[in-house]
Amino acid sequence: MALSRVNLTLSVNDTDYHLSVEPRRTLLDALRDDLHLTGTKKVCEMGNCGACTVIVDGRAEYSCLRLAVDCADQHITTIEGLAENGRLSPLQQAFIDADAFQCGFCTPGQIMSLQALLNEMPSPSDEQIMRAVSGNLCRCGAYRHILEAGRRACQGEGTTR
Amino acid sequence: MTIDTVEKKQPPAEEEKQEEQQKLEVADKEYGRAREAHADFATVGRRHTRVEGPDKVTGRARYSYDIHLSGQLYARVLRSPHPHARIVAIDTSAAEALPGVRAVISSANVKDVPWYETSQLFDTTVRFVGDEVAAVAADSIDIAEDALRLIEVEYEVLPFVVDLERALTPGAPLVHAEGNLVDEPKEYARGDIEAGLAGADVVIIEQTYITQTALHNSLEPHGCTAAWEGENLTIWSSTQSVWKVRSDVAEALGLSEQRVRVIKQHMGGGFGAKQIAWKHDAIAALLSRASGRPVQLMLDRESENLATGNRNSTVQRDRIGARRDGTLTAIDAVIDVATGAYQVGGEGSNVAGIYQGLYRCDNVHTMQRGVYLNLGPAVAFRAPGFVEGAFGLESAMDELARALDMDPIELRQKNYTGADQKEDKPYSLPDGLRLCYQAASAAFDWSKARTRLSGTRRRGVGVAAHSWMAGGGNPPGYAWVKINGDGSVDVVTGTQDIGTGTRTALVQIAAEELGVAPSCVAVQLGDTANGPYSPASAGSSTLATIGPAVRAAAVQARDQLFEAAAVLLDTQPSSLEIKNGAIMVRGAPGKRASVEDVMKEIKPHMILGQGARAPKADDMSVHTFGVQIAEVEVDTESGDVTVLQVVASHDCGRIVNPVMVESQVIGGVTQGIGYALTEERVVDDRFGVVLNANLEEYKVPTVADVPPITFAAVDVADPGSNSLGVKGIGEPPLIPTAPAIANAVFDAAGIRIRHAPLSRRRVLAALERQSKEK
Numbered sequence: 003m004a005l006s007r008v009n010l011t012l013s014v015n016d017t018d019y020h021l022s023v024e025p026r027r028t029l030l031d032a033l034r035d036d037l038h039l040t041g042t043k044k045v046c047e048m049g050n051c052g053a054c055t056v057i058v059d060g061r062a063e064y065s066c067l068r069l070a071v072d073c074a075d076q077h078i079t080t081i082e083g084l085a086e087n088g089r090l091s092p093l094q095q096a097f098i099d100a101d102a103f104q105c106g107f108c109t110p111g112q113i114m115s116l117q118a119l120l121n122e123m124p125s126p127s128d129e130q131i132m133r134a135v136s137g138n139l140c141r142c143g144a145y146r147h148i149l150e151a152g153r154r155a156c157q158g159e160g161t162t163r
Numbered sequence: 164m165t166i167d168t169v170e171k172k173q174p175p176a177e178e179e180k181q182e183e184q185q186k187l188e189v190a191d192k193e194y195g196r197a198r199e200a201h202a203d204f205a206t207v208g209r210r211h212t213r214v215e216g217p218d219k220v221t222g223r224a225r226y227s228y229d230i231h232l233s234g235q236l237y238a239r240v241l242r243s244p245h246p247h248a249r250i251v252a253i254d255t256s257a258a259e260a261l262p263g264v265r266a267v268i269s270s271a272n273v274k275d276v277p278w279y280e281t282s283q284l285f286d287t288t289v290r291f292v293g294d295e296v297a298a299v300a301a302d303s304i305d306i307a308e309d310a311l312r313l314i315e316v317e318y319e320v321l322p323f324v325v326d327l328e329r330a331l332t333p334g335a336p337l338v339h340a341e342g343n344l345v346d347e348p349k350e351y352a353r354g355d356i357e358a359g360l361a362g363a364d365v366v367i368i369e370q371t372y373i374t375q376t377a378l379h380n381s382l383e384p385h386g387c388t389a390a391w392e393g394e395n396l397t398i399w400s401s402t403q404s405v406w407k408v409r410s411d412v413a414e415a416l417g418l419s420e421q422r423v424r425v426i427k428q429h430m431g432g433g434f435g436a437k438q439i440a441w442k443h444d445a446i447a448a449l450l451s452r453a454s455g456r457p458v459q460l461m462l463d464r465e466s467e468n469l470a471t472g473n474r475n476s477t478v479q480r481d482r483i484g485a486r487r488d489g490t491l492t493a494i495d496a497v498i499d500v501a502t503g504a505y506q507v508g509g510e511g512s513n514v515a516g517i518y519q520g521l522y523r524c525d526n527v528h529t530m531q532r533g534v535y536l537n538l539g540p541a542v543a544f545r546a547p548g549f550v551e552g553a554f555g556l557e558s559a560m561d562e563l564a565r566a567l568d569m570d571p572i573e574l575r576q577k578n579y580t581g582a583d584q585k586e587d588k589p590y591s592l593p594d595g596l597r598l599c600y601q602a603a604s605a606a607f608d609w610s611k612a613r614t615r616l617s618g619t620r621r622r623g624v625g626v627a628a629h630s631w632m633a634g635g636g637n638p639p640g641y642a643w644v645k646i647n648g649d650g651s652v653d654v655v656t657g658t659q660d661i662g663t664g665t666r667t668a669l670v671q672i673a674a675e676e677l678g679v680a681p682s683c684v685a686v687q688l689g690d691t692a693n694g695p696y697s698p699a700s701a702g703s704s705t706l707a708t709i710g711p712a713v714r715a716a717a718v719q720a721r722d723q724l725f726e727a728a729a730v731l732l733d734t735q736p737s738s739l740e741i742k743n744g745a746i747m748v749r750g751a752p753g754k755r756a757s758v759e760d761v762m763k764e765i766k767p768h769m770i771l772g773q774g775a776r777a778p779k780a781d782d783m784s785v786h787t788f789g790v791q792i793a794e795v796e797v798d799t800e801s802g803d804v805t806v807l808q809v810v811a812s813h814d815c816g817r818i819v820n821p822v823m824v825e826s827q828v829i830g831g832v833t834q835g836i837g838y839a840l841t842e843e844r845v846v847d848d849r850f851g852v853v854l855n856a857n858l859e860e861y862k863v864p865t866v867a868d869v870p871p872i873t874f875a876a877v878d879v880a881d882p883g884s885n886s887l888g889v890k891g892i893g894e895p896p897l898i899p900t901a902p903a904i905a906n907a908v909f910d911a912a913g914i915r916i917r918h919a920p921l922s923r924r925r926v927l928a929a930l931e932r933q934s935k936e937k
Contacts, residue, residue: 026305035237035303040229041222043431045382046464050858053382081222090220098216101822104830105662106219107382107431113220135866139858141382141432142662143833145866147826 010074014039015083023070030054032070033080041081041110045139052138055111056080062118062134081110084117093117093155102151104142112138116152125156205743207675208878210822214667214686215429215660224429227401228461230388236265236300238450238460239307240443241314242469243289243296246537246851247323247336250287250296250316257313258299263306266453267314269297273449276415279505279540280339284415284445289318290338290504291538292852293469295442300450300458323537325851327478327501330534338504338535345502345533351519352528353584359493359526360484367493368483368562372555373918376501376844377474377837378861379544383431385471386461389447396448397424401431401461403438403661404699409691411440412448427689433661434834435543435894436472438509438701468856472542473844475512475533476501479555484526489569489577491524496555500548502533503540510702512541513548513632517898518556520786521630523580537851543701545831546894549631550838550901554919557627557902561909571626571906572600572790583784591635591780591883595814596628596788598877603790603812606875619799622807625906627899628790634815634890635785635881636707638776641695644673644716646724646770650744650759652677652684654716658697658709659689663893664823665705669713671819672887676717677724678741679758695773703787703891706819708776711886716774723770728761776885783883787895789813791832793903797912799930802923804908806836809900810873816890817880828874828896835900837864840920 007022014037021036030047033039033056045053047066054065057079084091093113096102103109112135119126119134126134131152140148218224255267269285276284285295297314301307322336329335330343337343360367387400396418402408405425413420430437447460462471477500484493496518515529544550564571581593603626642656654673660666666686674681687693697709725736728746732739732754740747746761748754762770779785794807809832818824841862845854855861880888901919909915914929 024303024305031304034229035231038231039222040225040231043226043382044228044461045384045431046858048464048857048859051382081220085221090217094217094220097220098212101213101826103213103219103662104664104826105382105430105432106215106224107226107662109219110222132866139382139863139865141380141434141834141863142826143830143864143869144826145833145864145869146829146872148866 008071010071012070012073012078013076014078015080025069025071027070028066029068029070029073030065033065039080039082043107043110052115053108053111055114055138057114057118060118060121062115081114084113093120093151096151096154100147100151100154102147103144108138108140112140112148116155120156128153204675206671206681207819208817208821211667211671211681211820213664213823214670226383226429226431227387227399227427228383230399230459232388232390232457235388235457235459236302236454237304237307238298238300238447238458239304239311240295240446240466241297241311242466243292243294245289245318245320246292246325247321248289248318249321250289251319252317253297254315255297258310261306261310261313263302264299264310265302265456266300266450267297267310268446268449268453276445278415278442279507282505284442293466293539294504295446295470298446298450300454323851325536325538325846325848327476327499327534327536330536338537343535345506345535348530348532349515350530351515351585354526356493356495356526356528360482362492364487365484365492366487366563366566368481368559368566370481370559370562370917372479372481372558374477374551374554375919376476377544377842378468378844379434379436379472380468380858380861380863381432381434381436384462384464384467385437385441385443387444387447388457388459389451390457391451395422395424397426398444398448399426400444401437402427403433403659403701405659405689405691406657406696407438407699408440408444412444415445416448424692427659430659430661434545435510435547435701438543438699439507441471464858465856468861469539469853472507472544473503473539474544474547474550475541477514477551479514479552481555481559483559483563485563485567487567489567489574491522491578493526494518494522494524495528498529498531500531500533501536501538501541503536503538505540507540507542510543510547512543512551514552516632517549517552517629519585520583521556521628522578523584524578538846545834546631546898549629549898553627553629553898554901554905557899558905558917561625561906562915572604575628576600583786586784588782588784591783591785592814592879592881595786595877596630598879599628599788599790599812599814602875602877603792603810606812606873607792607810621797621799621911622794623907623909623911624792624794625903625908625910626790626792627902627906629788629895629898631703631787631895631898633702633704634707634787634895635779635884636711636776637698637702637704638708638778640697640708640712640776642709642712642716642774643695644713644720644772644774646720646758646762648762648766650683650757650762652679654684654686654713655694656688656697656709656713657691657694658705659700661700663705663827664820665700667823668706668710668819672710672713673717676714677721679744683744703893703895705891707885707889707891710819710889712774712776714774714886716772718772719774720770720772723772724758724761727765728756731756731761731764780883785881785884785890787814787890787892789895789899791899791903793900793907795904795907795911797908797926799912802926802930804840804904804921804926806870806904808870808873810875811896812875812877813892813895814877814879815892816884817888818876818878819889821876824876824892825874827892829872831896832872832900833864833869835897836868836904837862838897838920839901839904841922843920843922
């Protein structure tokens with residue numbers, strides 16, 4: 003039951019956070035409830051929906067499936083880390099321009115999945131864009147516009163991060 | 164305009180054709196005029212990106228789930244593992260003793276809080292797997308879950324029923340002591356149904372159509388954060404109606420409404436399931452009072468799918484009669500609807516509605532019965548009832564077209580009505596549906612769609628139409644327009660933006676009426692303590708209710724602004740006009756002042772315009788209409804149905820923001836594809852347990868399942884709907900998708916599947932039956 007806590011340092015969006023968590027704390031709960039970085043969303047808690055996607059050492063990962071203690075030495079980027087000096091990233095802007103969301107609850111996860119792709123390859127094919135977000139559910143059904151946002155972002159002036 | 168139902172005599176065929184042609188020409192002109200009319204507007208009818216867009220793409224948008232208050236606790240609910248049981252004893256002492264646990268509530272210490280029907284918030288009888296038994300607030304969600312495992316409950320297990328047909332057989336277990344039928348059956352009749360089915364030349368389609376239980380699965384679950392300050396309770400609830408949560412929680416907890424404030428800024432989906440207060444709103448409030456700390460109670464995915472609503476399954480026994488020429492002579496539908504364990508309120512599921520009104524028919528009979536089952540309660544789900552009813556009726560119409568060897572659109576047009584036959588009133592836009600047939604047919608490339616493939620991959624096309632009984636708005640609803648000292652404008656209203664773009668549309672409407680740039684206008688909403696009453700954001704009613712109220716408030720505000728400006732410009736208010744924020748004197752080009760100039764002059768006086776949505780017109784019926792055409796490919800080896808394209812044409816009155824309407828339509832069709840092919844709650848009827856209360860096995864569409872969806876807009880102001888001519892588009896796009904797909908599957912493979920969804924298993928079974936019959 004009551005588990006001993008572990009001290010760890012999480013590097014999130016280029017900032018080091020020192021915290022003390024139970025070993026069972028997921029990265030998702032640590033981000034949301036300990037660091038109050040609530041842009042990363044909690045939906046299914048079992049790796050089905052992609053709403054909690056963050057970039058860990060360059061890879062898109064479901065933060066609900068990672069333990070916080072497991073991520074101590076890794077570089078984590080969340081949706082809060084994309085805009086620089088208040089300037090939206092090209093991908094964020096593309097989501098607005100393509101009307102790629104309605105309720106917006108899946109949006110951070112969609113963007114992080116696509117951002118990880120764009121970091122790897124600046125000019126992905128339509129197929130690669132679709133594959134990148136195929137693990138991100140959108141119940142409002144914005145998929146067609148999400149694909150368009152992905153295409154717009156790579157036609158834009160390049161990517162950040 | 165002729166009202167179709169008033170015509171008693173059938174005109175001769177040639178005359179009818181000419182009349183039809185004339186109507187089309189009139190409709191065409193109206194359509195063209197409406198399009199041109201937008202040219203006069205600066206912002207209404209034009210593309211405008213969502214005003215909350217930057218907040219949503221950066222993670223700044225604060226949803227109910229994102230509230231973090233100082234000292235906040237986290238709550239979890241213990242739920243019944245039995246479909247029907249009596250709680251004999253409950254022991255929470257071990258849970259209370261767990262370090263980090265701050266409050267535990269259950270039927271042992273919370274009494275006399277009424278909830279569904281005659282039951283209690285924590286009832287001593289549980290009626291479905293997932294029914295609320297106890298709740299814990301703790302320092303973390305993990306500790307709260309640990310505590311649930313320490314609660315000991317002794318149940319006396321009772322007989323249960325989860326099957327719709329079985330629940331109605333004599334001797335079936337009773338969900339409620341009074342019986343398994345919900346109220347009296349709702350019966351409707353006009354004309355003589357048996358006479359309509361009689362006659363040598365009448366072709367009859369007699370079939371049973373079954374629709375599944377679908378789960379909303381909004382990505383943000385139901386839930387809230389509750390906090391007390393003295394006697395005052397604030398609830399940040401993920402809700403489509405802050406006012407309904409306020410009144411329901413106040414009533415249940417015996418509080419004055421003025422002591423309860425409900426806030427909802429951003430919401431991760433609702434789709435109908437969040438239009439009432441649910442138990443968690445009251446539970447969080449009670450846990451917060453017991454612990455003296457703010458409490459967040461957001462449901463986990465399983466709870467979400469068990470206890471906070473679903474689209475009711477249905478059985479529809481239909482008899483449709485028509486003469487050889489396609490004229491409908493009878494529509495009869497006997498409908499059973501699975502209500503679940505409780506009636507929870509909100510929009511009702513009106514399955515019979517689409518049978519009563521979509522086609523001109525003199526002889527119509529419907530009977531709809533609700534049936535209690537030991538399963539989670541049903542609640543409105545995007546066009547409740549009409550989605551289910553459309554699957555039955557529009558499948559049957561396709562069967563009729565085949566039996567008569569008629570084109571399915573021709574058959575539908577032949578039975579066109581411009582009037583609400585149930586209410587005996589004309590539709591406010593009698594040509595709305597006709598325009599949809601036109602726009603959908605024009606946008607769909609029939610020649611391409613008719614390319615047939617041979618072998619194991621077959622292609623086909625299907626069509627379905629719909630009407631929807633709402634969309635014109637749901638008064639009363641109010642708004643204020645304030646002009647601030649610096650010339651900026653606040654629109655204040657108690658409505659909600661549930662992701663549909665309400666904020667953006669209201670900015671556009673206020674900016675248009677005031678004559679200022681949209682960037683000057685901000686919208687404050689979603690807070691019962693900040694702004695006047697607005698109805699639930701449900702029934703496709705938000706824009707059509709609050710848009711006109713905002714317009715009326717803006718007119719008042721502009722009048723006050725002109726009064727002040729007239730003094731400044733030494734003229735009469737009636738001589739003034741405003742464009743792009745510049746107030747000008749007509750005929751005197753040099754005399755002008757900005758809104759800011761005027762406001763600085765009169766500071767600290769403020770301008771406050773108040774607006775209300777006018778009552779509905781009672782001499783006409785406001786409906787929305789739509790037509791969809793789907794093309795599918797059926798793989799006869801795997802049973803896979805792939806949707807290749809959908810063309811969706813919908814009438815929603817004047818379009819305020821075309822891109823947001825397109826998003827709604829595409830989104831609705833996407834949900835329709837899930838409803839048609841993959842979405843189905845599965846219950847093990849031996850145990851009454853839901854097997855797929857998660858997003859792993861409950862299959863909502865993914866990006867890979869959605870084909871190109873073309874929105875063929877019908878952008879015609881509906882003058883009878885309200886002062887803006889707008890109608891809601893939230894619900895309708897989902898209504899005709901599933902039958903259009905089912906009809907396309909028949910066209911492709913010759914298999915008629917009368918049970919939604921058209922899963923691989925059902926497709927393969929139908930193909931097997933087909934090969935045996937050959």
